[in-house]
Amino acid sequence: MKPGPRILLVDDDPGVLKGLRGLLSDEGFLPVEARSAAEASRLLDAPEGPPDLVLLDLRMPGETGLELLARLPRPLPAPVVVLSGEASPAEAVQALKLGATDFVEKPPSPERLLTALRNALTLGALREERQRLLEELSRPGHLVGESPAMEALRRLIARVGPSDAAVLITGETGTGKERVARALHLASGRKGRFVAINCAAIPATLLESELFGHERGAFSGATARRPGRFEQAHGGTLFLDEIGDMPLELQAKLLRALETKEVERLGGTAPLSVDVRILAATHQELARAVKEGRFRQDLFFRLNVMPLALPPLRERPEDILPLARAFAAEIAGPQVPLVLAPGAEVSLRAYRWPGNIRELRNFIERLNLLRGDGPFTLTAPESAEAAALSPPPTARLSFGEKGYREHVEDFERELIRVALEEGGSIAGAARLLRMDRGNLYRRIKALGLPVS
Numbered sequence: 001m002k003p004g005p006r007i008l009l010v011d012d013d014p015g016v017l018k019g020l021r022g023l024l025s026d027e028g029f030l031p032v033e034a035r036s037a038a039e040a041s042r043l044l045d046a047p048e049g050p051p052d053l054v055l056l057d058l059r060m061p062g063e064t065g066l067e068l069l070a071r072l073p074r075p076l077p078a079p080v081v082v083l084s085g086e087a088s089p090a091e092a093v094q095a096l097k098l099g100a101t102d103f104v105e106k107p108p109s110p111e112r113l114l115t116a117l118r119n120a121l122t123l124g125a126l127r128e129e130r131q132r133l134l135e136e137l138s139r140p141g142h143l144v145g146e147s148p149a150m151e152a153l154r155r156l157i158a159r160v161g162p163s164d165a166a167v168l169i170t171g172e173t174g175t176g177k178e179r180v181a182r183a184l185h186l187a188s189g190r191k192g193r194f195v196a197i198n199c200a201a202i203p204a205t206l207l208e209s210e211l212f213g214h215e216r217g218a219f220s221g222a223t224a225r226r227p228g229r230f231e232q233a234h235g236g237t238l239f240l241d242e243i244g245d246m247p248l249e250l251q252a253k254l255l256r257a258l259e260t261k262e263v264e265r266l267g268g269t270a271p272l273s274v275d276v277r278i279l280a281a282t283h284q285e286l287a288r289a290v291k292e293g294r295f296r297q298d299l300f301f302r303l304n305v306m307p308l309a310l311p312p313l314r315e316r317p318e319d320i321l322p323l324a325r326a327f328a329a330e331i332a333g334p335q336v337p338l339v340l341a342p343g344a345e346v347s348l349r350a351y352r353w354p355g356n357i358r359e360l361r362n363f364i365e366r367l368n369l370l371r372g373d374g375p376f377t378l379t380a381p382e383s384a385e386a387a388a389l390s391p392p393p394t395a396r397l398s399f400g401e402k403g404y405r406e407h408v409e410d411f412e413r414e415l416i417r418v419a420l421e422e423g424g425s426i427a428g429a430a431r432l433l434r435m436d437r438g439n440l441y442r443r444i445k446a447l448g449l450p451v452s
């Protein structure tokens with residue numbers, strides 16, 4: 001049988017201790033006793049770890065219960081319930097301010113005492129759970145989520161991580177591609193650094209020197225010699241994010257570096273040999289880019305030794321609540337209680353999360369800002385509420401002069417307008433609509449929408 005929770009009883013009165021010991025043992029608890037604050041301190045520091053709960057008398061000769069409570073480390077080593085007998089209500093309130101979970105008046109009624117102890121133990125367990133979640137989340141490379149897709153991903157990372165194979169990670173924006181790349185690096189055991197470069201964020205003209213480095217005077221503005229990301233990642237991992245956006249000429253140079261395991265700084269004379277594990281990511285369909293001549297097939301094969309596709313969040317709704325809880329604990333702090341508003345779980349799972357995990361994280365950050373000092377209340381995403389409130393497009397129809405084509409075009413115009421607004425650019429809208437950027441551009445022109 002599992003041993004019951006260990007309760008440290010702190011009271012100077014042997015009679016009280018005896019009574020409590022009997023009551024608690026009968027209820028399956030394991031009482032440990034201390035007759036003074038000093039003895040309690042020693043037991044709290046004992047090598048077997050702190051008890052699960054402390055039941056503390058406030059009035060004791062020598063150091064009082066309140067004084068002990070005030071000097072315990074924070075967070076408290078265990079939840080504390082105080083016994084206030086002759087103690088004034090002000091002292092009980094003071095104890096609560098110092099972090100005690102509850103107080104029970106002396107002589108305690110068994111029922112009231114047991115309820116207080118059980119509540120405090122539940123609260124303590126919840127706190128511990130939040131603390132554990134937080135520690136896990138802040139561990140680099142840890143992936144939150146219990147969906148079968150996440151389980152499969154963890155197994156794959158454990159298997160593929162320790163090899164030197166190139167991995168191509170695909171998935172919509174915000175699905176965790178970079179996080180997975182870091183997890184692969186950690187699983188690889190490689191001693192060098194994890195170096196990331198976003199090929200879409202750096203102007204094409206600078207990308208080459210960023211990757212390969214340059215010697216002083218290699219081009220105007222190259223005032224000092226700079227090692228490239230390849231060199232920085234020597235002995236470690238180089239993560240090429242948004243690889244689909246790499247210009248064709250540079251693709252050739254990258255392929256050569258991968259094949260020869262050598263890089264040459266711009267303006268340099270001697271090649272440097274590098275030992276780098278390559279991970280790449282893209283939200284684009286690279287096979288299609290190859291067909292359309294925008295991406296080199298030989299480089300694609302080289303990067304795609306192990307393909308790893310991350311499903312969008314809406315396809316793994318089981319992960320939404322664990323992720324939301326983990327982010328709330330991380331952002332608001334583990335001691336803030338999390339409350340689920342009625343219906344929130346259903347809405348959170350039904351919402352499509354076009355920005356995936358990043359959008360969920362931003363949403364939790366927003367809720368935290370609006371929360372003030374209260375508990376963290378998880379509500380439905382605003383966009384889901386807005387979608388539920390706004391009438392379906394057909395509700396606004398009026399059949400006048402227009403025919404089928406015009407109606408469809410009206411709808412298409414509205415759809416693209418919203419996508420442009422939410423996506424922030426043509427590329428962003430194309431991603432939301434899962435449509436080729438060029439096709440979208442042509443539709444925008446054909447429909448007479450403004451191109452910003």
Ligand SMILES: Nc1ncnc2c1ncn2[C@@H]1O[C@H](COP(=O)(O)OP(=O)(O)OP(=O)(O)O)[C@@H](O)[C@H]1O
Binds near residue numbers: 175178
């Ligand atoms: N499984 C997970 N557990 C915990 N946090 C996660 C997980 N997956 C992603 N995140 C977090 O979600 C956010 C977005 O993830 P990440 O930046 O890795 O996405 P991405 O797919 O690389 O995005 P983009 O395509 O826009 O570059 C980050 O804050 C990341 O830490």
